[in-house]
Amino acid sequence: MDQMTPVFFYHLERQPLDSVLPKLLATSLERGWRVVVQAGSEERSEALASQLWAFDDESFLPHGTKADGFPDLQPIWLTATPENPNNANIRFFVDGAEVGDITGLTRAVILFDGNDQQAVDSAREGWKRFKAQGHEVSYWQQDEQGRWQNRAATK
Template sequence: MSDAKPEIWFYHLERSTLDQVLPGLLEKTLQRGWRALVRGAASHRLDDIDEHLWTYRADSFLPHGLASGAHAVRQPILLSESGENLNGAQALFIVDESELGATEGYERCFIIFDGRNEQALQQARERWRTLKASNANLAYWKQTDEGRWEKAA
């Protein structure tokens, strides 16, 4: 893990849902040789994500587990409500408006928010302003009309 400030990437969902976007981002994370921590705000939502990661595609799955389960430290992808990086993840995924918390030790943090939800949009804008004021290394990704991701800031 790095002592430098991580990159913090905002992903603005407008055309796709979290369930459509998250598996691809997690696949790319594992391809880099990184581990991932997915932080959610509610255990029932993490249970939904857990189920989805096993079944999102017929020909594969993403190896993962819940922080409350056995062998959390060994999981390549860990789903958690807490800020504790039990699996030594290099990538932190913030979903469902959960708290960002401390980012030290991560290479990259992803804040994924639903742009169709006004509360989530306002919270993301406030997070951006706060992080920008602290000189965080920020990037903003938005979907094109074709559904591809494009860096907008």
């Protein structure tokens, strides 16, 4: 039997995606993982790519989109489709991107806006779906100091 991909749900309440995503991407690269970020639209993936260029004057997150080309050379690939052209280990789903096949990933991460009831409802449905399929699922929420805390997990 194939190893089931762990699914992490990040509930964005204290900080917006634009603040949280770069830190999670940096951590992924530090672990030696290749990354795909799947957004809800191509426009949003391009906007996130632009934002990654300027998020921190002290560091750089190497990334690209279909506008840049050479996906196999990109440690971080931003897209609005279920493609995995850089052979990513981890996939981030943002802005309501549809979570498709996660087979073979080291980890799948769903980031959802706690101020958007539709996003919260969708995350709840995703939790139920992945748990029923036998995936290990965990729910992460920021504490008052901005640290991520695992508030719920199943095996």
